Amino acid sequence: MKLSSKDLLGIKELTKDEIILILDTASGFKDVLKRDIKKVPALRGKTAVNLFFEPSTRTRTSFELAEKRLSLDVLNLSVTTSSVVKGESLIDTALNVQALGADFMVIRHSSSGAPHLIAKHIDATVINGGDGINEHPTQALLDAFTIKERIGKLEGLKIAIVGDILHSRVAKSNIYLLAKFGAEVRLIGPPTLVPEELEGLGVRIFHDMDSGLDGVNAVMVLRIQMERQGKGFFPSTLEYSKNWGLTSERLSMADKDAIVMHPGPMNRGLEVASDVADGPKSVILEQVTNGLAVRMAVMYLLAGVRE
């Protein structure tokens, strides 16, 4: 089996079988990451360009290391140093990067749909590294990999996502993915950030944390985006934390084997208490490791589509 598109733009565009293929391939790469020599020659001679129009440390670093472990040559372009500040258009930037010989472009952009636009204009493989409030597909894939590895399956699970769902591409991608596997997704947060309209995505909405967490198998805590503070979405971080911060008492509402996830970077003591983040149910650092394996799998499989 092969992936059907040369690009990974979103979870929405993938079938369930394609997601299973990516997750299965990722476990092969996870084995590679446990060895002394954590590198394979699979994509030797090809070039990846990480085109980041929005600041990112963790996603970019993860992609960069995944690329290096596939033996790709890697170039990082961030907006502050590129000619975008001189007024170059998005498509021109992409065309220029392609002219340098890029086979892969990982794109992070604050506008939803930017990677889709670029993919239409270039032949290189485009991977969405997070676009606006639309999607962050590799994050959802690594989350799914982590849940599957810890719990053994995705089907039939109850998964809570807590926080600023409205502005979260991580949440969107996870919702799309989990729906394909028939998991029950619960969104928890204040009505301003978890509006009722989201029910259209086939999820259950809770504004009360305790009832939302009741019996869930996994809790995904999202970062409070500090830049949204003072814009009327929630009164104060303290207030938010009091109502929707994940503490060990609240976590006791969840299934006894529930796992705690966070895409990072986390605000300790705000959306998640330190003892929970560091506790036995936390898989937050495993998510980081799994992110490498999943990104390697995605690039490896996309390379097979290119002919």
Place this chain on the structure above:
Amino acid sequence: MSKELLDKKDIDRILARMAHEILEKNKGTKELCLVGIQSGGVHLAKRLAGKIKEIEGKEIPVGSLDIAFYRDDLNIREKQPAVRRTEVPCEITDMKVVLVDDVLFTGRSIRAAMDALMDMGRPSCIQLAVLIDRGHRELPIKADFAGKNIPTATDEDVEVSLEEDGLEDKVTIK
């Protein structure tokens, strides 16, 4: 048109002979380890280890190796190889590793397998055992233990089917 070249009995006799040859060349089972290439090679490696145990009374480690990440034809193959598990149960450094595969053809899989092994450690030597050598090498690679040499045309297909995959034990050419 497909023609049966070997049946269950033939395969069993050949493997018994190869087990003896492996033991003879390596003077016993000391530091010996079998690594099968996914997927046919893995079954054969396990069978060889079984024969070796019958002969010497000693268990030797058997591993499996997936070479998908080391192939040189990722972009030209129509089908991307599925990634299967790599599991080598012992440190291969300073071990005598016998690579096991079902059919030796161009030699490219063996080249990839040797690269994969080298990334896992530094074996004292690598030997190659194959059930069928069908010729047409594209690399300077030769089997140390060959079950049967079968002259073929490049457009023919040699297929090894094994009970472990729910099939009948046989080798056919078509």
